[in-house]
Amino acid sequence: MNETSPMKPLGPKDFATDQDVRWCPGCGDYAILKGVQKTLADIGARPENTVFISGIGCAARFPYYMKTYGFHTIHGRAAAVATGVKLANPDLDLWIVGGDGDSLSIGANHLFHLLRRNVDVQYLLFNNEIYGLTKGQYSPTSRAGLRTPSSPAGAMEQPAHAIPFALGAGARFVARGGDVRIKELSETLKRAHAHKGASFVEILQNCIVYNDGAFGHIMDKDKADDAQIHLENGQPMRFGREAKKGLRLKPGKLQLEAVTIGENGVTEADILIHDETDRVMAGMLAAMEGPDLPVAMGVIYCAPTAAFDQQIADVMGRRNPSIKKLQNLIEAGHTWTVG
Amino acid sequence: MNETSPMKPLGPKDFATDQDVRWCPGCGDYAILKGVQKTLADIGARPENTVFISGIGCAARFPYYMKTYGFHTIHGRAAAVATGVKLANPDLDLWIVGGDGDSLSIGANHLFHLLRRNVDVQYLLFNNEIYGLTKGQYSPTSRAGLRTPSSPAGAMEQPAHAIPFALGAGARFVARGGDVRIKELSETLKRAHAHKGASFVEILQNCIVYNDGAFGHIMDKDKADDAQIHLENGQPMRFGREAKKGLRLKPGKLQLEAVTIGENGVTEADILIHDETDRVMAGMLAAMEGPDLPVAMGVIYCAPTAAFDQQIADVMGRRNPSIKKLQNLIEAGHTWTVG
Amino acid sequence: MDGSSNTVPNPDHSDALESAVVRFAGDSGDGMQLTGGQFTLATAVAGNDLATFPDFPAEIRAPVGTTYGVSAFQIHFGARKIRTIGDMVDVLVVMNPAALITNLNDLRRGGLIIADAGSFTDRNLRKAGYEANPLEDGSLDAYRIIPLDIQKLTQDAVADCNISNKEALRTKNLWSLGLVLWMFERDTGTTLRWLEEKFAGKADILAANKAALKAGHAFGETAEISAELPLYHVPPADIPPGLYRNITGAEALAWGLTAGCRMADLGMTFCSYPITPASQLLHVLSKMRDHDVLTFQAEDEIAAACAAIGASYAGKMGVTSSSGPGIALKTEALGLAIATELPLVVVNAQRGGPSTGLPTKTEQSDLFQAVFGRNSDAPMPVLAARTASDCFDVAIEAVRLATKYMTPVMLLTDGYLQNASEPWRIPDLEKDYEHFAKERIVTEVTDFHPYDRDGETLARPWAVPGTPGLMHRIGGIERADVTGNISYDPDNHQKMTDFRRNKILGIADDIAPQEICRGPEQGVLAILGWGSTFGPIHRAVGNMNETGLAVSHIHLRHIWPLPANLADILDRFDHVLIPEMNDGQLFKFLRAELLLEATSLRKVTGKPFKVHEIETAAAALLEGSDDE
Amino acid sequence: MDGSSNTVPNPDHSDALESAVVRFAGDSGDGMQLTGGQFTLATAVAGNDLATFPDFPAEIRAPVGTTYGVSAFQIHFGARKIRTIGDMVDVLVVMNPAALITNLNDLRRGGLIIADAGSFTDRNLRKAGYEANPLEDGSLDAYRIIPLDIQKLTQDAVADCNISNKEALRTKNLWSLGLVLWMFERDTGTTLRWLEEKFAGKADILAANKAALKAGHAFGETAEISAELPLYHVPPADIPPGLYRNITGAEALAWGLTAGCRMADLGMTFCSYPITPASQLLHVLSKMRDHDVLTFQAEDEIAAACAAIGASYAGKMGVTSSSGPGIALKTEALGLAIATELPLVVVNAQRGGPSTGLPTKTEQSDLFQAVFGRNSDAPMPVLAARTASDCFDVAIEAVRLATKYMTPVMLLTDGYLQNASEPWRIPDLEKDYEHFAKERIVTEVTDFHPYDRDGETLARPWAVPGTPGLMHRIGGIERADVTGNISYDPDNHQKMTDFRRNKILGIADDIAPQEICRGPEQGVLAILGWGSTFGPIHRAVGNMNETGLAVSHIHLRHIWPLPANLADILDRFDHVLIPEMNDGQLFKFLRAELLLEATSLRKVTGKPFKVHEIETAAAALLEGSDDE
């Protein structure tokens, strides 16, 4: 649809703008920015065809740092704006970036409908379990008990869970990544990009200023191996140092358990194979929060179906509208002549 | 907290106002109204302590017909208003009524957060898969392909599913009823009422004018037995005429299947027992949409946890605030005297 | 007085009426809208000018026979230009007691009631709140009543048709229509043709409907009571030659927006969430895919506004619509459109408020919201349509301004205009409109900057994603002049505020100067209106001019910015009367803008002005000024 | 001119200054807010009047050394009543080059710069955008510079303490504070006591902080360069006796709202969603559970407004707060509160716009939104606070009006007031306030009807769920007079519209008449302000009065309805000047209300007015009027 200039291979730096990046030093957002720039370079994205849309928040400053088209909209509404962009031009490659507040507090309704409608975008939710930009109030994903300026006695709400929410919303691609293992994140982002329809990726992100270490128990180097499991479709779900651990169903129950190969008679064959099209398993993987079970990383669920924008584009087709055609329309039906 | 007048037993009619009921003749809402009035009488509800809150829509006219306290608010915001009411007075018995548009389109974010926070209310979603009051546009629950004034070529969206949405939101009580079997609905409503925390009940409701028969394949007398399954905690999940059919897990799979006792070697013992605290099973039951599997009715999931409003009330406690105390506060800290 | 006064035979043509007002009223299930629509068509074909107004009940379908289930359709037609739906009804057709009790107030004394006496049963009388049968107890002595057992007459008429009794009863509206057509000397041809289309393939139903219609018509001529039945002659009006059709405001808006897009060579992305009385626009546009109109029913009004902004960002004409409460929800998003300077058309079909208010009733009380209702200094143009057909032209103007000035534009219509219909001389889209510039999207710019403004319009360039070389970033945080980068610089903020204000103010020089649409160019009294008060004001001024009173009518299309010459024009009059269906909003707004000392005439009842209400207020001012 | 002009030694007391302006500026991590806060306290204890203003960066914590990471704190203090934060800075303390480059503009010519020369490294100079070191290249010749290697001096001072080098460097702000305290003849006692509290249990850190503070103070007295260091004497101000504390607008609001609730004997349910600069109010109230204040952080602004409405419905004082864009989102809900006539207080902490705009900068551009920004005719009272401590009284007034008249009330504050602090004479809550009626909740009513109005206030009764016998239903659809049942009746709609308007208009008779707060009771020029422009206007008028110019200051607290006597008062002046931090909103509003011909002075830079800007505009008007 849009003509593109002759392809020349672009590197990650070709996707960086001249604007100074203004996150706090040490913020996890830096690594994610790098990861996204690398991903775009790797997939050979064309800057003129790529659009980043965000709401408001620290995470939402993202578009300013991407040398593509970018729209920093209003708090919570990125998904709605993006839907309009895709309806207007389904050929654009559209990435949405939002914080946990942006996406799951004020903006959760638009996210819900974007996922349900299956609009062909990549939605990256930077979850730092805090409102960063407004200086550290608890967010819908903050853990119960978290003390913040707006919850001096500890937050008293059951937190929202991004992945179960997305599954409940009917999302057809659901994945998780983190701000530390950038290579793995980049692989996940490539999968998200390749998926036609709404791809939802939760990215665990450290806010060094207001919620430092929120994911330490999952992301810290010494804990990561045991606390995370990296899913790969068609592969056994193994984790831990030397991949000695794995997931299986508790015998006779609809519950996962972590087992160690070689212990208690557990063999490699007992370990479940990851089938990313299995919605029930996706729900179980999404519910894993530690400490007994590792946190699922990578593509948890992927079961494509028709994308909304594409379906509409198909129905719209090429219409060749014209003033003449419109003249015919307004002259059709019951008319009469005077004089 | 509020003094109540000496108890005298009230009948369903004592809960009816003098206002003419203004739904279309034949609308499913009439039956639900009856069912709710009966439920209130059965549980011995006190009108002065009972509040009905709704948004806007046909369903949302409900409060005007209940001789209790009632607040007909604005489209989509009933859950938010109700949260404020419960924070102000957690002793009130609060029912929310909303249509599928009210609850899952404009109001889905508030519903999400109400369920996540676990505010102690009963949320009744009257799902007629259409916007009734605004004259028949498709709604988020309308099936793909439905032709309406705003979708003359058929709706092109993947529909939202109320129960999976509620589960994804973290709801701790999820049930389904219908506008035909009022006795069963009333039992479900009693369970909802008894549950402390947010109770979510989807009620399939026929809009005779704009979406007549949307649930015919489930609710019609001749189809109901095979198309519905009525869940009871601790009981085998059986259905069909003479309860000959039942649900079991497909051997070796995370999938339910409907089987007939006595056929293919299936015995009563093969039929799964309903455990309403099993979240994974709840997800599978929620996903049943026919035709292979029956639609789940009754309490699908119930796993209580602390209610938000009660938790806050506990922290607030009895404070005995006073001007004196406030005077002390403003005089505390760094002060100095002049003159 | 409009309507009623003129049914008194015109002195010049003693056998002819200058205009008449007919209202059909019955239960929601009685098919009154259809009856009215067919009568309208026959009347238009007979060469009358006309205006119509359907009055639906707020309830979807209230129980049969109740007052809140009454549905009515009014038509005012005549031998002259018709401006209003008529103050008072001349002929009232009622299908049941509830229809009578809810509509009687609007019947002029001496007016005619045709009542389906068969439906005046005890049960129905009680439901309507009558203690005795008004057709019999003398309480209607001030009117002429013709009670007919229409149910029975219809059943007899279709007795030979192969249909059920329920189906038979359903045709009683056609019987009534036949009768009224006869009374006004219209034939049944148009309706018969329409029935044939509608019931093609349902031979029995078709036959019954035709039979009922013909029977009603025949009844007028042959029935024994025909002597009692008046026969009205309303000769054709003297209206400009051309091809005509009936059009509602909602249709005119839909087509006008599309025409504007065609002129700008832009696809339209229309994003909306249903709400009365705006939904009609969504419905009409949903069927216009062939004209590159994509409609999106969003999850709420905020999403609708945001999606439309997204579509404009991506190079389409983004349009969103709602009514007052929904427009309120869009407020924050409109700020974004203003800040990012993207084209957008926002249609507000106003209704009674505040809050949910009176959803099915008309009001023009969102002027303040349109002009002032945003946080911060956030100016945007505001236009208002005056008649159903005017919606077409105003919609084109909205698209022109939005794209030329890179700005959201608010277009105000109201519940009355949305539903009311009037004959529309179908324009020649190629010849009758000055075509404005084709799409303003830039594709090749050397040294491109997203906030580099056009020297004349102050509009920024419209560079859309997908265009090589023009990648840029925009957003709601204050943008640096020229580059659009985030800027917290104090002087830049002042500069950008000035740009935003001046860009919109500059539009005043790009719009048609204000005209006086009726009456002398200067004098004692000008009646200044906006929006759908056009009809009653215009007729009132016409009536007063005819009696020799020097009164002028000025009607605003551009509320913001105001036409540059408005102050000068108003200066020429001693008094300015501002009638509004609100609590005095334009009145106050013009005080603020022009320090105008005017007189406010307010009506907040959910109903349009009656001509005599305006005449009375004008007369009071004229008398007052005699005293001086 | 405020601030700067007065640091020039006062002719009467050659050794004393009437007032001085000091600004501390450094990196976000340098602890400038803490330094400023401690200096403020010491100054208050020394008996000066003062005003302070923290200026945070918009970025949470930008990279060290960059200009957008600079954090500053300004204090204006003096021997007289201090009204503003000071136009120009007299003493600028900068901890790095970025702090210098971003703050130099505000330093008066001849002003003093104390710079941490140790941080003026090449790297930091480059980050700030300097090509050469300004401390050395002569570019600061217009000022007095005292470069000190504060880093080094601090390290030396704490060398004996048992702390890391990083920790040592963190105390350099205390060293600087010590020095500046010495310069202004304050002792270190207040700060030492505060340090002891803060670092109780951390003996090493405490020792280091104390050592740094004392070393800075001692340096002033003993260092070799002390001859260069000026010593300023600002004698105590003549302020009314009483117990004082420092208070920010946000604290004053929080306490005032709570005080209002206590006077009304109501619990408060405060529902909000974080947004700059309103969040502070949520934070303060979150800690006030003991005073029956329940805070709820909602999922968005709409939910916050709706939950507050729900709380009011259930018998608490529902309060919600936000800033412009968030208030926009609440619009529809406010319509519901107006329609259902429930008490509600809505706090708007205004910031720069439109859209996201300048979140951390101040502006007063939401007046239109407050008064007019709703669909339909939807009046509600609007109040505006003028100073940090005035927030307390205005908050009480808001609660009084909301509960007495059963109406939402809009309370306007702004980013400046939220963060600025000033000394506040702590009132006696029992004696200093006229206690308004206790809660207005009805419990026993014979023949109860939810829309039965009080004859005088027109307020409807407040009957809350849980009360036996008063069950009723309310909602947003138009309600019948008295019964509150749904009503589509035209006359009822007019009647209810009239009630809603008149109820709010009636408040004009229940509020304090407008006063002239400085200057003659009549004359050539009145300067009319609202909100946080109070300080600069008041000082400007004071300055002009001192030089013999007859100028008066009138400041509005009640924006809607306006005080009944306002027109009369304004009539007594030839000219009215209206300075506003917006594009002329009050100016336009008063044209609409009073047909007032005034002069508008607009400033939309995100910064408060400077005194001289107001003096200049006033002088121009006075000169103009001499010519006449």
Ligand SMILES: Cc1ncc(C[n+]2csc(CCOP(=O)(O)OP(=O)(O)O)c2C)c(N)n1
């Ligand atoms: C309508 C509106 N409400 C509130 C805000 C204030 N606000 C800005 S960002 C934000 C939340 C930030 O949290 P999150 O989305 O998690 O992003 P983070 O800063 O943590 O990356 C809030 C409440 C706003 N800008 N607009």
Ligand SMILES: Cc1ncc(C[n+]2csc(CCOP(=O)(O)OP(=O)(O)O)c2C)c(N)n1
């Ligand atoms: C802010 C706002 N937007 C839109 C509307 C119009 N509206 C009223 S009810 C409704 C949807 C009705 O559908 P649903 O909630 O499913 O209820 P039903 O009528 O089917 O019972 C809509 C769109 C409104 N009243 N307010």
Ligand code: SF4
């Ligand atoms: S506040 Fe937190 S999320 Fe925001 S930039 Fe700083 S570290 Fe990152």
Ligand code: SF4
């Ligand atoms: S429109 Fe449908 S849902 Fe509404 S009252 Fe009628 S039948 Fe019921």
Ligand SMILES: [Mg+2]
């Ligand atoms: Mg966050």
Ligand SMILES: [Mg+2]
């Ligand atoms: Mg519905």
